[in-house]
Amino acid sequence: MDLVFVSGILLNLESAWSEPFWRRVMESTARLGRVILLDRRGSGLSDRLPPGSVPSLEERIDDIAVVMDAAGSERAVIYGSIEGGQVAIVFAATYPERTDALVLFNTYAHLPGADDPDLKARIMRTIEREWGSGLYARWWGRSEEHRKVIGRWERLAATPSAAAALVRTNFETDVRDVLGSIRVPTLVMQSRGDPLLIGGREIAEQIRGSRYVELEMPTLFFEKHHLDELLGVMQEFLTGHRAEPDVDRVLKTVLFTDIVGSTERAAEVGDRKWKELLDQHDAAMREELERFRGDEIKTTGDGFLAAFDGPARAVRCAQAVGEEARRLGLAVRAGVHTGECELRGDDLAGIAVHIGARVASLAGPGEVFVTSTVRDLVAGSGIEFADRGRHELKGVPGEWQLLAVCS
Template sequence: MKKPEVSYVRNGDVSLAYQVVGSRSHDLLLVSGFVSNLEYAWEYPSLSRFLSGLAEMSRLILTDRRGSGLSDRFREAPPQETMLRDLEIVLDEVGSAKATLFGLWDGCETSILFAATHPERVSSLILFTASAAQKPAEDYPWAWSDEYWEEWLASIRDGWGTRAWVVKNARWMGPGMLDSPDELERWIAYTRLAASPSSAEAVMRNSSDTDIRGILPFVRTPTLVLHRVGDRIEPIEAGRYVAARMPDARLVELPGDDGIPWIGDTAAVLHEIRTFLGERVQHPSSDRRLATILFTDIVGSTQRAAMLGDAGWGELLGEHHRRVREELERFEGVEIDTAGDGFLVTFDGPARAVRCARAIGERVRDLGIEIRAGVHVGEIEHVAKDIRGIAVHIGARVASLAGPGEILVSSTVRDLVAGSGLTFEDAGEHELKGVPDRWRLYRVIG
């Protein structure tokens, strides 16, 4: 296949490289991990054949994520919500209203979050070597420990791109390449051209702090989970976990131990994808989606209203509302409701919601006002201009526990903002009135 042209689209001041290959009616967006380079991919024989196979069954959309390949580089990896916006911009640029997302490695997390946040844009999901978390938990014991992660990150910092490092790690990433000197040489070049040591470390450090276990039940998109049983990048238990917790997912366990789809039995991978796409599964229409919910209200509003009187309080409240709405516009929040002195707002990403809450607190402080705020990520349902769902109740309960000038967030928020620069301290476990279980909350401190 002739090497396709590379094009660029910008998200703000960041240029994102992309290609479109094939002319089938079904769009397939490959959401690769950070090991990606659009130019070299077509000079890498086994990868080129794999991409050509995908293009035969779809209009294949390829992109180098920011920080990788031909897209602009960085030293600090961005949070997931920025990556979601990048994908949205690429899809808009190529005129794709709805596509199948094919997540590969750490691109699986991004694909899952995109499908949960923008279900109307995703017809189906394909996940290869998927995982839901990178640190161990009671129901996820096979993930790497903090100590192992630090050793791994140090090895990336000191060895990424060197022949010795790549050969050593090929033994578990893609052992099949060790039997082919040419394949190994191509993989060495691909990793070097995909990312620098600092950007590779930054992406992997973000990945180590990301946990999407709580998001999986909200993804109703038809999903094919492909995982090789001997995979050493992510054990087969990770693929089974993801598939078991997604409502419309099917797991196919493939033979082999290569964590790279174009190495090993590539024909089996392409066959499963072709069969899945041929099923033409339809995602049932729904107004449910993943959203970040922000609640704010004024601390001590009743006493302040009594002290100022109706006219004075009305004037102060009007100025408060004006300033809050300016910040909502700046951070792309959607105002859902205003009850008295409080706001209910939704966002596409949790980092923006937290930053907006912090900005609101600063904007109204010179009015002699302190606010409290709570942020949660969960599934909501749009009903006319309102939203409903247990996530709304959780967000309200989180906000009610915050003190003056305080922003509290759920653990789901904390798990999704890796790379945002936000910092938190543990605020303990709490019972939320009317909500099952105990919830660990975190206080925003920077």
């Protein structure tokens, strides 16, 4: 059994083996199977990113798959802790065929306090000023020695500006809408009384069939008996859930495109010229789908339905298609949504597909509309949005917040 650790910012390959606490955790966990570790882009032993840049959620998910491929791991237990839990959640929903089980420990789907701008501002100023001095010891340390150790972990993990950029992205990322799409066995563990990480129960309530366990142990610097309890819960859970996940339903980002005013334009240029324009449009669409790793599901007369395993790629593909259409003298509108889809042979079905189609129908010529779910999943990607208000979508319950992608 392989276990991929998707950790919080404090754990990296250097500290995992040089610090006695992390070394004990890794060696003990290795009793369950092969442990695969990776440092996120820009931190630990990974290459540094430009100042202020952070890897997007989508890039971190891609990195897990790349590391698994390099390690020869076709399937693994995906273990996520602290902010790494968000990445683990979306990976498990997107790639159930590569996920034996999902194990979450002291994590959240949406960072507590993320909706309080004053709190965020205070935290960002504190990180920029105190990162590297043992800042996290305020919540997870119990002695002056712990503060010194955590300070070393912070310095090994990231610079103050990189840490601030990462935390800012954590505030903006929200994967709550993804929880209902998870179809792999899931264990959610929570340290009882943790002052910062209080999202475990809420996560478990939204993942069908998940198991929730509260443990009497600190978040960090737990003793051997604490570690034995944690690993015992994991082992019992993992050895008792070996069934193949249901891969008939998976998390996908759907993209709908449509040529605006196609009937009028066809009448204007004539059938022969219109067919040439359609052929050029379709060729450009398929070229961009290949470029952004999208799958063509079907054509819809003068539009396309495509699916992606990452929302940022879908948005950028839609933008590129719009630019190519303008070059041809056409106007394309697009809609993007991320949700659980039902696989029906080569086709997709389900409410997420209907939502994507309705979102596209509300966009204007040359516009790309997305749902708030997409916005929350692409935090850190550099994509900017303009609010377009809340809308009722025909045949879909409730109101949906829509946003336009800024060019």
